[in-house]
Amino acid sequence: MLIAATHYQIDYADLSLILALVRGGSLARAAALLRVDVSTVFRAVRRLEAALGQTLFEKSRAGYLPTSLASNLAQQAERAEQALEAARVGVEQGGEVISGTVRLTCTDSVLQGLLLPALAQFMPQFPALTLELSTSNDFANLSRRDADIALRLTRTPPEHLVGRCLGSVAYQVCASAAYARQHQGRALADLAWIAPDDFLPDHPTVVWRREHLPGVRPSYRCNSMLSVTELVRAGLGVAALPDFLLDDALHPLGPALAGHDTALWLLTRPDCRALRSVVTLFDELGRHVQVKPSHTA
Structure with a gap:
Protein backbone atom coordinates (compact mmCIF):
# COMPACT_ATOMS: atom_id res chain seq x y z
CA MET A 1 0.00 0.00 0.00
CA LEU A 2 1.09 3.54 -0.75
CA ILE A 3 0.00 6.26 1.64
CA ALA A 4 -0.04 9.84 0.37
CA ALA A 5 0.46 12.90 2.51
CA THR A 6 -3.33 13.13 2.84
CA HIS A 7 -3.31 9.65 4.48
CA TYR A 8 -5.44 8.34 1.63
CA GLN A 9 -4.70 4.65 1.17
CA ILE A 10 -4.32 3.53 -2.42
CA ASP A 11 -5.95 0.17 -3.07
CA TYR A 12 -5.77 -2.31 -5.94
CA ALA A 13 -8.78 -0.78 -7.71
CA ASP A 14 -7.00 2.61 -7.78
CA LEU A 15 -3.85 1.03 -9.20
CA SER A 16 -5.89 -0.81 -11.84
CA LEU A 17 -7.53 2.47 -12.84
CA ILE A 18 -4.19 4.27 -13.20
CA LEU A 19 -2.64 1.37 -15.12
CA ALA A 20 -5.57 1.19 -17.54
CA LEU A 21 -5.35 4.91 -18.31
CA VAL A 22 -1.57 4.77 -18.74
CA ARG A 23 -1.88 1.81 -21.08
CA GLY A 24 -4.87 3.17 -22.95
CA GLY A 25 -3.88 6.81 -23.15
CA SER A 26 -7.51 7.90 -23.38
CA LEU A 27 -10.69 7.61 -21.35
CA ALA A 28 -12.33 5.48 -24.03
CA ARG A 29 -9.52 2.91 -24.21
CA ALA A 30 -9.16 2.82 -20.43
CA ALA A 31 -12.90 2.25 -20.10
CA ALA A 32 -12.66 -0.63 -22.58
CA LEU A 33 -9.81 -2.21 -20.61
CA LEU A 34 -11.75 -1.89 -17.35
CA ARG A 35 -15.06 -2.87 -18.97
CA VAL A 36 -16.90 0.20 -17.66
CA ASP A 37 -18.21 3.33 -19.34
CA VAL A 38 -16.18 6.47 -20.03
CA SER A 39 -17.96 8.60 -17.46
CA THR A 40 -17.09 6.10 -14.72
CA VAL A 41 -13.39 6.35 -15.56
CA PHE A 42 -13.53 10.16 -15.70
CA ARG A 43 -15.23 10.44 -12.29
CA ALA A 44 -12.91 7.86 -10.71
CA VAL A 45 -9.78 9.71 -11.87
CA ARG A 46 -11.13 13.03 -10.59
CA ARG A 47 -11.99 11.49 -7.21
CA LEU A 48 -8.58 9.85 -6.89
CA GLU A 49 -6.71 13.05 -7.76
CA ALA A 50 -8.78 14.97 -5.22
CA ALA A 51 -8.12 12.36 -2.55
CA LEU A 52 -4.36 12.39 -3.22
CA GLY A 53 -4.20 16.15 -3.63
CA GLN A 54 -2.00 15.63 -6.70
CA THR A 55 -2.46 15.56 -10.46
CA LEU A 56 -2.12 12.14 -12.05
CA PHE A 57 -2.77 12.95 -15.71
CA GLU A 58 -2.39 15.96 -17.99
CA LYS A 59 -5.00 16.32 -20.75
CA SER A 60 -3.51 17.02 -24.18
CA ARG A 61 -4.30 16.53 -27.85
CA ALA A 62 -2.44 13.22 -27.65
CA GLY A 63 -4.74 12.04 -24.86
CA TYR A 64 -4.16 11.62 -21.13
CA LEU A 65 -0.44 11.94 -20.34
CA PRO A 66 0.67 10.48 -16.99
CA THR A 67 2.63 12.59 -14.52
CA SER A 68 5.71 11.10 -12.90
CA LEU A 69 3.54 10.05 -9.95
CA ALA A 70 1.10 8.21 -12.22
CA SER A 71 3.98 6.53 -14.07
CA ASN A 72 5.47 5.29 -10.80
CA LEU A 73 2.11 4.05 -9.58
CA ALA A 74 1.55 2.28 -12.92
CA GLN A 75 4.84 0.40 -12.49
CA GLN A 76 3.75 -0.75 -9.04
CA ALA A 77 0.38 -1.71 -10.48
CA GLU A 78 2.11 -3.93 -13.03
CA ARG A 79 4.05 -5.67 -10.27
CA ALA A 80 0.82 -6.18 -8.32
CA GLU A 81 -0.80 -7.54 -11.48
CA GLN A 82 2.08 -10.00 -11.95
CA ALA A 83 1.89 -11.11 -8.33
CA LEU A 84 -1.85 -11.72 -8.63
CA GLU A 85 -1.33 -13.72 -11.83
CA ALA A 86 1.36 -15.81 -10.11
CA ALA A 87 -1.05 -16.53 -7.27
CA ARG A 88 -3.74 -17.62 -9.73
CA VAL A 89 -1.32 -19.89 -11.58
CA GLY A 90 -0.19 -21.35 -8.24
CA VAL A 91 -3.77 -22.22 -7.35
CA GLU A 92 -4.36 -23.81 -10.76
CA GLN A 93 -1.14 -25.82 -10.72
CA GLY A 94 -1.32 -26.65 -7.04
CA GLY A 95 2.34 -25.91 -6.37
CA GLU A 96 5.11 -23.36 -6.18
CA VAL A 97 5.27 -20.92 -9.08
CA ILE A 98 8.30 -19.16 -10.54
CA SER A 99 7.32 -15.51 -10.93
CA VAL A 169 30.64 -20.22 -32.92
CA ALA A 170 32.47 -20.30 -36.25
CA TYR A 171 32.24 -17.89 -39.19
CA GLN A 172 32.06 -18.56 -42.93
CA VAL A 173 32.19 -16.24 -45.92
CA CYS A 174 28.78 -16.52 -47.58
CA ALA A 175 26.71 -15.10 -50.41
CA SER A 176 23.22 -15.62 -51.70
CA ALA A 177 22.93 -18.44 -54.25
CA ALA A 178 22.22 -15.93 -57.03
CA TYR A 179 25.20 -13.72 -56.12
CA ALA A 180 27.48 -16.78 -55.91
CA ARG A 181 26.43 -17.93 -59.40
CA GLN A 182 26.78 -14.46 -60.90
CA HIS A 183 30.32 -13.99 -59.54
CA GLN A 184 31.59 -17.56 -59.74
CA GLY A 185 35.37 -17.76 -60.17
CA ARG A 186 36.12 -14.25 -58.93
CA ALA A 187 38.55 -13.67 -56.07
CA LEU A 188 37.08 -12.76 -52.69
CA ALA A 189 38.89 -9.41 -52.75
CA ASP A 190 37.03 -8.45 -55.95
CA LEU A 191 33.54 -8.98 -54.51
CA ALA A 192 31.27 -6.45 -52.80
CA TRP A 193 31.78 -6.86 -49.06
CA ILE A 194 29.26 -6.28 -46.29
CA ALA A 195 30.71 -5.81 -42.82
CA PRO A 196 30.08 -4.60 -39.27
CA ASP A 197 30.68 -0.88 -38.81
CA ASP A 198 32.98 0.88 -36.35
CA PHE A 199 30.80 -0.12 -33.39
CA LEU A 200 32.33 -3.62 -33.68
CA PRO A 201 36.01 -2.88 -34.45
CA ASP A 202 37.30 -6.09 -32.83
CA HIS A 203 34.71 -8.45 -34.25
CA PRO A 204 36.34 -11.76 -35.36
CA THR A 205 35.20 -11.23 -38.96
CA VAL A 206 36.69 -7.74 -39.04
CA VAL A 207 40.01 -9.00 -37.66
CA TRP A 208 40.05 -11.81 -40.24
CA ARG A 209 39.34 -9.47 -43.14
CA ARG A 210 42.08 -7.07 -42.10
CA GLU A 211 44.56 -9.96 -41.96
CA HIS A 212 43.60 -11.76 -45.17
CA LEU A 213 42.03 -9.06 -47.35
CA PRO A 214 43.70 -5.82 -46.19
CA GLY A 215 42.88 -3.98 -49.40
CA VAL A 216 39.13 -4.60 -49.24
CA ARG A 217 36.91 -1.63 -48.44
CA PRO A 218 33.37 -2.81 -47.62
CA SER A 219 30.59 -1.55 -49.87
CA TYR A 220 28.11 -1.74 -46.98
CA ARG A 221 28.60 -1.32 -43.23
CA CYS A 222 25.97 -2.30 -40.64
CA ASN A 223 25.69 -1.89 -36.88
CA SER A 224 24.67 -5.51 -36.30
CA MET A 225 25.51 -8.95 -37.66
CA LEU A 226 21.82 -9.62 -38.23
CA SER A 227 21.69 -6.65 -40.62
CA VAL A 228 24.86 -7.87 -42.32
CA THR A 229 23.19 -11.26 -42.82
CA GLU A 230 20.04 -9.74 -44.29
CA LEU A 231 22.03 -7.73 -46.83
CA VAL A 232 23.85 -10.90 -47.90
CA ARG A 233 20.53 -12.71 -48.16
CA ALA A 234 19.27 -9.90 -50.42
CA GLY A 235 22.13 -10.52 -52.85
CA LEU A 236 24.04 -7.30 -52.25
CA GLY A 237 27.43 -8.91 -51.60
CA VAL A 238 29.38 -11.30 -49.39
CA ALA A 239 30.18 -11.37 -45.67
CA ALA A 240 31.63 -13.62 -43.00
CA LEU A 241 28.62 -14.81 -41.00
CA PRO A 242 28.16 -16.80 -37.75
CA ASP A 243 27.22 -20.41 -38.33
CA PHE A 244 24.01 -20.15 -36.27
CA LEU A 245 22.55 -17.69 -38.81
CA LEU A 246 23.26 -19.83 -41.87
CA ASP A 247 20.42 -21.46 -43.78
CA ASP A 248 19.67 -22.82 -47.25
CA ALA A 249 19.43 -19.30 -48.70
CA LEU A 250 23.09 -18.56 -47.85
CA HIS A 251 25.84 -20.21 -49.89
CA PRO A 252 29.25 -20.75 -48.18
CA LEU A 253 32.19 -19.70 -50.36
CA GLY A 254 34.75 -21.65 -48.34
CA PRO A 255 35.48 -23.36 -45.03
CA ALA A 256 35.13 -21.74 -41.60
CA LEU A 257 37.61 -18.98 -40.81
CA ALA A 258 40.36 -20.88 -39.02
CA GLY A 259 41.50 -19.31 -35.76
CA HIS A 260 38.76 -16.70 -35.74
CA ASP A 261 35.90 -18.50 -34.02
Missing part, protein backbone atom coordinates in the same frame (compact mmCIF):
# COMPACT_ATOMS: atom_id res chain seq x y z
CA GLY A 100 8.86 -12.09 -11.31
CA THR A 101 10.63 -10.10 -14.01
CA VAL A 102 14.04 -11.03 -15.42
CA ARG A 103 15.96 -8.68 -17.71
CA LEU A 104 18.00 -10.37 -20.43
CA THR A 105 20.35 -8.77 -22.94
CA CYS A 106 21.97 -10.19 -26.09
CA THR A 107 22.82 -9.12 -29.62
CA ASP A 108 20.04 -9.11 -32.20
CA SER A 109 21.75 -11.93 -34.10
CA VAL A 110 21.87 -14.14 -30.98
CA LEU A 111 18.24 -13.23 -30.26
CA GLN A 112 17.12 -14.26 -33.73
CA GLY A 113 19.34 -17.28 -34.28
CA LEU A 114 19.66 -18.86 -30.82
CA LEU A 115 17.50 -17.31 -28.11
CA LEU A 116 14.06 -17.28 -29.71
CA PRO A 117 14.05 -21.02 -30.57
CA ALA A 118 15.09 -21.76 -26.99
CA LEU A 119 12.44 -19.52 -25.41
CA ALA A 120 9.74 -21.18 -27.51
CA GLN A 121 10.66 -24.52 -25.95
CA PHE A 122 10.43 -23.65 -22.26
CA MET A 123 8.83 -20.27 -21.57
CA PRO A 124 5.25 -21.62 -21.84
CA GLN A 125 6.06 -23.68 -18.72
CA PHE A 126 6.49 -20.44 -16.72
CA PRO A 127 3.37 -18.33 -17.33
CA ALA A 128 4.03 -16.12 -14.29
CA LEU A 129 7.60 -15.26 -15.37
CA THR A 130 8.03 -11.97 -17.25
CA LEU A 131 11.03 -11.52 -19.53
CA GLU A 132 12.34 -8.09 -20.56
CA LEU A 133 14.59 -8.34 -23.62
CA SER A 134 17.09 -5.77 -24.85
CA THR A 135 19.58 -6.06 -27.71
CA SER A 136 23.06 -4.67 -27.22
CA ASN A 137 26.72 -5.54 -27.79
CA ASP A 138 27.77 -3.99 -24.47
CA PHE A 139 28.86 -5.92 -21.36
CA ALA A 140 28.05 -2.77 -19.36
CA ASN A 141 24.38 -3.79 -19.34
CA LEU A 142 25.21 -6.29 -16.60
CA SER A 143 27.85 -4.16 -14.92
CA ARG A 144 25.42 -1.22 -14.60
CA ARG A 145 22.73 -3.63 -13.35
CA ASP A 146 20.56 -2.81 -16.37
CA ALA A 147 20.20 -6.55 -16.96
CA ASP A 148 20.22 -9.77 -14.95
CA ILE A 149 21.38 -12.22 -17.62
CA ALA A 150 23.40 -11.80 -20.81
CA LEU A 151 24.16 -14.03 -23.78
CA ARG A 152 27.45 -12.79 -25.24
CA LEU A 153 29.79 -13.88 -28.03
CA THR A 154 33.29 -13.59 -26.59
CA ARG A 155 36.39 -15.58 -25.76
CA THR A 156 37.12 -13.50 -22.65
CA PRO A 157 34.04 -12.74 -20.52
CA PRO A 158 34.56 -10.17 -17.73
CA GLU A 159 35.99 -11.73 -14.58
CA HIS A 160 33.44 -10.03 -12.30
CA LEU A 161 30.58 -11.95 -13.97
CA VAL A 162 29.72 -15.62 -13.48
CA GLY A 163 28.45 -18.02 -16.09
CA ARG A 164 29.10 -20.90 -18.40
CA CYS A 165 30.34 -21.40 -21.95
CA LEU A 166 27.56 -22.84 -24.12
CA GLY A 167 29.74 -23.70 -27.13
CA SER A 168 31.78 -22.33 -29.98
CA THR A 262 34.40 -17.28 -30.77
CA ALA A 263 32.31 -18.67 -27.91
CA LEU A 264 28.80 -18.09 -26.62
CA TRP A 265 28.70 -17.30 -22.90
CA LEU A 266 25.69 -17.28 -20.61
CA LEU A 267 26.46 -14.70 -17.91
CA THR A 268 24.94 -13.17 -14.80
CA ARG A 269 25.98 -11.09 -11.81
CA PRO A 270 27.03 -12.87 -8.60
CA ASP A 271 24.24 -11.16 -6.63
CA CYS A 272 21.59 -12.53 -9.03
CA ARG A 273 22.28 -16.13 -7.99
CA ALA A 274 20.07 -15.56 -4.96
CA LEU A 275 17.03 -14.81 -7.15
CA ARG A 276 14.96 -17.89 -8.04
CA SER A 277 13.53 -16.28 -11.16
CA VAL A 278 17.01 -15.49 -12.51
CA VAL A 279 18.44 -18.88 -11.56
CA THR A 280 15.50 -20.67 -13.19
CA LEU A 281 15.85 -18.75 -16.46
CA PHE A 282 19.64 -19.14 -16.40
CA ASP A 283 19.36 -22.92 -16.01
CA GLU A 284 16.70 -23.25 -18.70
CA LEU A 285 18.78 -21.23 -21.17
CA GLY A 286 21.78 -23.40 -20.37
CA ARG A 287 19.75 -26.48 -21.28
CA HIS A 288 17.97 -25.20 -24.37
CA VAL A 289 20.25 -22.78 -26.24
CA GLN A 290 21.72 -24.98 -28.96
CA VAL A 291 25.25 -24.26 -30.24
CA LYS A 292 28.15 -26.44 -31.29
CA PRO A 293 30.27 -27.95 -28.49
CA SER A 294 33.11 -25.63 -27.53
CA HIS A 295 36.69 -26.81 -28.01
CA THR A 296 37.88 -24.61 -25.13
CA ALA A 297 35.15 -25.06 -22.51
